[in-house]
Amino acid sequence: MSTLAVVLVVLVVTVGSLAFRLVPLLGLVVVPEQAARVARGAGVAAMTAMVVRGVLEHRDPGLPGAGVVAAASVAVGLAVATRGRSLGVVLLWGLAAYGVLASAVHWLT
């Protein structure tokens, strides 16, 4: 892969990313309030999808059932988050849950 090809890809993605960000915010396309409300739903949906994919794509070669452990850990984090706790606390709970569950699986197997 030549340097020029890599420059071209980065340039195309840069221009595309800027367009995605700029077009609605500069008013080049008028976004009605109802459409903005639906877009907020789409944004929540996009983030939810990234949570699910993050769990499904989780790999831990040394841990049997790593996907289940990851899902349980994220579920713990979500449970803490729905109680209105801070991002830092959610992360601590989620990662601690992973550590505890991974240790338990190692101990049992």
Added chain:
Amino acid sequence: MVSIGNVAAHRSPLTDGARAMLPAIVAYVPFGLLVGAHVATSPHPLVAWLGTFTIYGGAAQLALLDVLAAGGSVVAAAVTALLLQARLAVYAAALAPDWRTAPLRARLLAAVTLTDVPWAMSQGRAAQTGDVASRRRFYLGAALTLWAAWPVFVTAGMLGGTVLARQPVAGLVAPLLFGALVAPHLRERRGAVTALAAAATAAVTAPWSTGSAVLLAAAVGAGTAALADVGRR
């Protein structure tokens, strides 16, 4: 510590935004290091590193580098990364009503710094205050803080963050971070139904590329949210 769903008004909304972003910044460290590690192993690290500033989307930058490293074509790499970035148009459309009356330079700054977490935080703020100017300043405080920190993490990853980034547990940071931002929406029926539909879509489309799957989930989520709005009337 600042609560996600109830960011107290401390000093100015700009400072509040920056303070609210700090825990998320910590959460971004492993992800930034991971992207930096990929940048370092790229055949053209300088170009790949410059993309950190211009693309300003870790997942898209990572996908782009992965496709190229796997021998994919220029078109495949660009399409994959652009599909991932397309969600930014959704975020920008949702923000647009708040920024209609803002000066051009402020709208440019808001657009250039737009990404997942500042957007989600601004939505949480919108639920608390009806003051548009305050909401805009809060968003800019959060977005500029992340915008300043992100290249530092990627650069650190280039210089030797591979050990931390390759720990399996580091892969859970992003789902936990996004989950924490989605969670407040689950308290409302509309948000819960939207998230459920998106989660089911993401599970069904697991074999797809991330960009396509996230876009479809966003579309399904938008449809579900619109139906929920119709059902309420």
